[in-house]
Amino acid sequence: MTARIIDGTLLSKQLRAEVAQRAAALAARGHRPGLAVVLVGDNAASQVYVRNKVKACEDNGLHSVYDRYPAELSEADLLARIDALNRDPQIHGILVQLPLPPHIDAHKVIEAIAPEKDVDGFHVANAGALMTGKPLFCPCTPYGVMKMFESERIPLAGANAVVIGRSNIVGKPMAMLLVEAGATVTICNSKTRDLAAHTRSADIIVAATGKRNLVTADMVKPGATVIDVGMNRDDEGKLCGDVDFAGVREVAGYITPVPGGVGPMTITMLLVNTIEAAERAAG
Numbered sequence: 001m002t003a004r005i006i007d008g009t010l011l012s013k014q015l016r017a018e019v020a021q022r023a024a025a026l027a028a029r030g031h032r033p034g035l036a037v038v039l040v041g042d043n044a045a046s047q048v049y050v051r052n053k054v055k056a057c058e059d060n061g062l063h064s065v066y067d068r069y070p071a072e073l074s075e076a077d078l079l080a081r082i083d084a085l086n087r088d089p090q091i092h093g094i095l096v097q098l099p100l101p102p103h104i105d106a107h108k109v110i111e112a113i114a115p116e117k118d119v120d121g122f123h124v125a126n127a128g129a130l131m132t133g134k135p136l137f138c139p140c141t142p143y144g145v146m147k148m149f150e151s152e153r154i155p156l157a158g159a160n161a162v163v164i165g166r167s168n169i170v171g172k173p174m175a176m177l178l179v180e181a182g183a184t185v186t187i188c189n190s191k192t193r194d195l196a197a198h199t200r201s202a203d204i205i206v207a208a209t210g211k212r213n214l215v216t217a218d219m220v221k222p223g224a225t226v227i228d229v230g231m232n233r234d235d236e237g238k239l240c241g242d243v244d245f246a247g248v249r250e251v252a253g254y255i256t257p258v259p260g261g262v263g264p265m266t267i268t269m270l271l272v273n274t275i276e277a278a279e280r281a282a283g
Contacts, residue, residue, distance in 0.1 A: 001222060001223070001250065001251065001252075001253070002249060002250060003226070003248070003249045003250075003251070003252040003253055003254055003255040004152070004253065004254050004255075005249075005254075005255060005256070005257055006148050006151070006152055006227075006254055006255065006256045006261065007257075007260065007261075008144070008148065008256060008257075008260055008261040008262055008263060008264045008265045009260045009264045011147065011148065011151050011264075011265065011268075012264040012265055012267075012268040015147065015265075015268050015269075015271075015272065016056070016059075016060050016268055016271065019060045019061075019062075019268070019271045019272060019275055020060040020061050022275045022279070023060060023061030023062055023275060023278075024061055026275075026278055026279065026282055027061065029282060031278060031281070031282040032061075032062075032063045032090075032278075033061075033062045033063065033092050033093075033274055033275055033277075033278035034062065034063040034064070034065065034088075034090045034091045034092050034093070034274075034278070035053075035057050035062055035063070035064050035065070035091070035092070035093040035094075035095065035119065035270075035271075035274045036064075036065040036066075036067065036085045036088075036091045036093070036094045036095070037050050037053055037054060037064065037065070037066050037067070037095050037097065038067045038069070038078070038081065038082070038085075038094070038095065038096045038097065039066070039067070039068045039069070039097045040069045040070075040071065040073050040078060040096075040097075040100055040101060040104065041069075041070070041071035041100070041101050042070075042071060043099065046097045046098075046099075049097060050066065050068075050097050052267055053095070053267055053270060054066050056267050056268070056270075056271055057271065057274075060271055062271065062274060062275075063090065065085075065091065067081060071101045072101075073101075073104075074103075075103065075104045075105060075108070075109075078096075078100075078104060078109060079108070079109065079112050082094065082096070082109065082112045082113055083112070085117070086112075086113070086114040086117060089281075091117065092117060092119075092274055092277040092278040092281055093117055093118075093119035093270075093273060093274035093277050093278075094113045094114070094117045094118070094119070095119060095120055095270065096109055096110070096113070110122045110123055111123060111124060115136060116136060116277065116280065116281075117277060118136070118137060119137055119140075119270060119273035119274050119277055120137070120139060120140065120270070120273075121135065121136075121137040121138050121139035121140065121143075121173065121273070122139065122168065122169070127168065127172075127173070130173055130176050130177075131176060133180045137273045137276070137277070138173065138177065138269075138273075139169060139170070139173045140265075140266045140267070140269040140270045140273065141169065141170050141174075141208075141229060141262060141265070141266045141269075142170060142173045142174040142177050143177075143269040143272070143273075144262060144265025144266050144268065144269045145174060145177075145206060145227050145229070145262060145265070146177050146181070147265060147269070148227065148256065148262070148265065149181075149204075149225075152225075152254060154204070154225050154254065156178060156181035156182055156183045156204070157181065157182030157183070158182060158183070158184070159182075159183045159184070159203040159204055160183070160184050160186075160201055160202050160203050160204070161175075161178045161183040161184065161185045161186070161202060161203065161204040161205075161206070162185075162186045162187075162188060162198050162199050162202040162204070162205050162206070163175045163178070163185060163186070163187050163188070163206045163208070164188045164189070164195070164199075164205070164206065164207045164208060164209055164214065164215070164242070165188075165189065165206075165207070165208035165209045165229070166187055166189045167208065170208040170229055171187060171189075171208050172187070174206050174208065175187050178204070178206075183204065186198050186202075190209075195214075195219070196218070196219040199215065199219045199220060199221075200219060200220070200221055201221065202220075202221060202224055203221070203224055203225065204224065204225045204226075204227070205220065205224060205225070205226045205227065206227045206229060207226070207227070207228050207229060207230055207241070207242035207243055208229035208230065208242070209230060209242050210230055210231065210232060210242065211230065211232070211242055212230070212232040212233075212234065212240055212241075212242065213240075213242070213243070213244045214230070214242045214243070215228075215242060215243040215244065215248060216244045216247055216248065217244065217247035217248050217250060217251045220248050220251045220252055221251075222251055222252075222253075223252070223253035224251075224252050224253060225252065225253060225254040225255075226243055226248055226252045226254070226255045226256070227255075227256050227261075227262065228241035228242055228243040228245070228255070228256050228257070228258050228261060228262065229241070229242070229262050230242030230243070230258065231258065231263070239258055239259045240258055241256075241257075241258030241261075243255070243258075245257060245258070
């Protein structure tokens with residue numbers, strides 16, 4: 001068996017075309033969707049992510065504001081800027097790129113963003129609402145993974161799902177979305193005693209740890225769906241995920257590649273969340 005590859009790049013293009021149509025419809029009514037992206041410091045990876053987010057906005061009819069500050073920016077000044085963006089009717093989504101410099105409390109910054117503009121879905125109000133199945137916004141990466149399941153018509157109700165990783169950004173919200181879809185979910189982490197014992201019985205595996213080749217072919221049930229959220233570098237410096245793609249591809253039923261899998265979906269769902277925020281604001 002060779003797994004079917006779930007092409008995140010192709011699915012992203014389809015979803016972004018829908019975003020552009022919705023943005024045009026809003027603009028025709030005098031409501032241009034706006035996203036503010038805030039970057040503090042000179043983290044090279046963050047600069048790339050932010051550049052891609054801003055470009056995605058511009059390419060799909062969204063207004064984008066990019067605030068770039070030196071690493072020395074005070075927490076008070078950052079909070080003041082967020083307060084101004086909260087009150088700006090032209091801005092429907094606010095994204096503060098993580099990580100922040102160590103002297104700034106990331107939790108305090110996230111909580112300062114108005115929940116109705118929290119298009120990352122990280123605010124406690126949105127995280128809590130996700131627990132009840134009624135979030136204003138789903139975090140972008142797990143939301144993108146759910147769209148991948150939907151696009152391939154992968155049955156989730158009654159499925160055994162294993163999520164590897166317990167971060168607030170991917171692992172926990174991913175588990176909640178799968179639970180809401182009717183799956184039986186196990187969350188594994190670095191303290192899990194026998195990871196393979198859990199994954200071998202899983203119909204769905206979502207790996208989100210940042211540990212290269214953590215999931216190998218002998219850990220996967222034949223025909224399972226394997227979603228690789230990891231972003232690492234191999235010995236040659238090439239991008240790779242948490243899954244041994246070459247080996248697992250010969251066992252799994254569906255698999256996402258790195259790059260070209262979950263990555264493009266994350267920015268796309270940010271655009272979707274921003275459109276949804278703008279549509280709510282427009283009534």
